[in-house]
Amino acid sequence: MTTMQETSTASGARMTLAHHILASQRQHPRARGELSVVLLQLAFAGKIFSHAIRRAAFTGQLGATGERNVQDEATKKLDVFGNQTIIEAFARNELVAAIVSEEMDEPRQIACGTRASYVLCVDPLDGSSNADVNGVVATIFGVYQPKREAGTAATVQRLQSGRDQVAAGYIMYGPSTVFVYTTGSGVHGFTLDHDIGEFLLTHPDIRCPPQGPYYSANLANVPEWNHQTQAYVGQLARGADRSYSLRYSGALVADLHRSLIEGGVYLYPADQRHPDGKLRLAYECAPLAFVVEHAGGAATTGTSTVLDVPFHSIHQRVPFAAGSRDDVAILERLSRDDH
Numbered sequence: 001m002t003t004m005q006e007t008s009t010a011s012g013a014r015m016t017l018a019h020h021i022l023a024s025q026r027q028h029p030r031a032r033g034e035l036s037v038v039l040l041q042l043a044f045a046g047k048i049f050s051h052a053i054r055r056a057a058f059t060g061q062l063g064a065t066g067e068r069n070v071q072d073e074a075t076k077k078l079d080v081f082g083n084q085t086i087i088e089a090f091a092r093n094e095l096v097a098a099i100v101s102e103e104m105d106e107p108r109q110i111a112c113g114t115r116a117s118y119v120l121c122v123d124p125l126d127g128s129s130n131a132d133v134n135g136v137v138a139t140i141f142g143v144y145q146p147k148r149e150a151g152t153a154a155t156v157q158r159l160q161s162g163r164d165q166v167a168a169g170y171i172m173y174g175p176s177t178v179f180v181y182t183t184g185s186g187v188h189g190f191t192l193d194h195d196i197g198e199f200l201l202t203h204p205d206i207r208c209p210p211q212g213p214y215y216s217a218n219l220a221n222v223p224e225w226n227h228q229t230q231a232y233v234g235q236l237a238r239g240a241d242r243s244y245s246l247r248y249s250g251a252l253v254a255d256l257h258r259s260l261i262e263g264g265v266y267l268y269p270a271d272q273r274h275p276d277g278k279l280r281l282a283y284e285c286a287p288l289a290f291v292v293e294h295a296g297g298a299a300t301t302g303t304s305t306v307l308d309v310p311f312h313s314i315h316q317r318v319p320f321a322a323g324s325r326d327d328v329a330i331l332e333r334l335s336r337d338d339h
């Protein structure tokens with residue numbers, strides 16, 4: 001019987017995502033398989049979206065729709081396509097009760113999902129400012145299992161915090177398409193082999209180095225940051241014992257993936273235009289914090305771990321810093337100093 005630790009099957013072929021998910025499901029004797037199918041449906045949506053992104057210049061899918069979303073951001077055609085692809089992947093199966101998305105003002109209740117245990121929170125197209133310039137973009141997902149009485153539905157209103165997640169990850173559309181996920185037993189990465197249409201295991205058991213050589217932040221906002229954050233980035237840039245290199249791609253997932261693999265920290269602190277931070281808790285920060293924590297890293301708002309921030313609205317924003325735990329700890333220490 002194949003275990004999660006093995007990276008290839010007896011025949012030496014690379015392990016598929018489906019194989020890996022089923023192997024991890026076997027580690028949960030009470031598992032009924034729904035979570036496995038939710039993850040496989042997300043991978044399916046990722047394959048469709050990857051194909052559409054690669055062909056967007058030919059199919060007229062580049063550019064804006066002319067509309068603005070609930071965040072008052074210009075909506076890209078790929079934002080809409082990505083959102084629709086996720087909804088269609090779950091609209092006719094009883095896997096999730098509702099979908100919360102960056103592109104929808106209100107949660108989408110799934111009619112046939114009343115008996116479903118899960119609520120899916122997604123950012124269909126992270127890094128949307130990269131979409132029309134062939135930059136890296138991604139889909140972020142968090143699968144939540146809100147606490148509920150037996151026989152009652154899993155509702156968005158029952159979501160309490162990022163700790164309600166049972167799985168999270170992202171699909172990164174870059175030079176290759178990569179699916180990274182965790183269900184709490186390690187973080188694993190799969191690369192899409194476009195020739196056979198399968199996600200194959202290429203990054204088993206990702207461990208985030210405790211300290212890294214990179215930091216990612218929009219330094220144009222430095223004047224608007226509080227002095228602890230300014231001091232922090234100053235320390236990273238001109239550290240006494242080591243200096244960090246700046247890498248900022250405009251796509252949260254691309255920058256955080258680098259920190260996860262090679263070490264470092266991504267931050268989007270509060271600033272005058274975003275007094276609560278820019279990034280959204282339920283479908284950007286909490287899913288990525290779940291991944292980073294299970295890879296041995298850390299994620300903070302500066303004053304609290306991201307996964308312990310109570311939810312009060314589906315589009316709430318938080319200041320966010322995540323990546324190598326020693327680097328994140330420095331920010332937390334600095335942030336505490338003046339409080």
Ligand code: FBP
Pocket residue numbers: 073102123125126127128129218250251252253278
């Ligand atoms: P979207 O999900 O709307 O793309 O917003 C998030 C994001 O684009 C991150 O991916 C990125 O790190 C950040 O916002 C860029 O913001 P800014 O342009 O202010 O630096």
